Amino acid sequence: MGLLSGLSNMGLGKLEGANIYEEEKKPEAKAAAKEEAPFDENDVLFDKSAECPICGKSFSYRAVRTGKARLLGQDQDLRPKYDKFDPAKYDVVVCPYCGYAALIRYFTALPDAQVKLVKAGIGGKVHGVSNPPIFSYDDAIQRYQLALASSIVKRAKDSEKAYVCLKMAWVIRGKKESLPLETENYDEIMKGLTDDEYEALKFAYDGFVSARQKESFPIAGMDEITIDYLIGVLAAKFGEFDTAQKMIAGILMNKAANNRIKDRARDLKEQVLADMKAKGEL
Secondary structure, eight states: OOTTTTGGGGTOGGGTTOOSSOOOOOOOOOOOOOOOOOOOGGGGEEEEEEEOTTTOOEEEEEEEOTTOSOEEEEOTTSOEEETTBOGGGGOEEEOTTTOOEEEGGGOSOOOHHHHHHHHHHTTTTOOOOOOOSSOOHHHHHHHHHHHHHHHHHTTOOHHHHHHHHHHHHHHHHHHHHHOOTTSTTHHHHHHHHHHHHHHHHHHHHHHHHHHHHHSOSSBTTBOHHHHHHHHHHHHHHTTOHHHHHHHHHHHHHOTTSOHHHHHHHHHHHHHHHHHHHHTTOO
16 A cells, blocks of 8 residues: 555556655766867967078968967076977978078078078078978977078077077977987987087077177067076076176166066075085185
8 A cells, every 4th residue: 555556546547656755866977077188289380481581482381379388387597388389399490492590580581691691501502301290309409400500601690699599408408308218228318418408508698698798689589687687597507606696686786677587586696696605606
């Protein structure tokens, strides 16, 4: 027997065993969050047109879409670090016809004298440059070598050569950071990359010091405060503590310097003092 027994006599037999209180329906489990799609470098790149200032021919090169890469932070020497991507790999433009190469900011019309120098020193002599849709670090380093060679041949300003060296150092560092531990001869390769990065940074340092003395601001797109900070960082790296302290003091006393760069200068000052103490120079 039951409270609903007898409903069959009234034509509602199907309800005789019904639950009086309907069970509360549990909310359906939310669909599992979609897995993050694997990063595809093609998504942040596009083909951009350019005209070579040396041979006049048009071509396309791989460029980075603005705002597509997520910035994670910045190294002490101002190298920006992005999530799963290194835009610096794509900052050199190489003409596939004559081989002229330069950082994007310098790939513009050149004076006739520089055009003649590049044609004589580089034009038609470059070969073996790979041009895949996505650059490896080796591809990028090769391009920076060409950009440095072109800047030497055309007798570019010290600031341009220094900036090429700085960004080459960043790319070499990126390769170091991404080198798999299981790579054959890992220690040997890492030492070679570390030496190459050190050399590139030293040339960058020498070039920026020279440019600051001879060129007007902005230098390589950077204002005086930024250049002084960068020189201070590099000077500290190479044990040039007097220069580092001079640059730091200038920033801390400069009313135009914002709090962020002053904080970084203070951190650098503490590092310099610690390094000087460790070397017995304090």
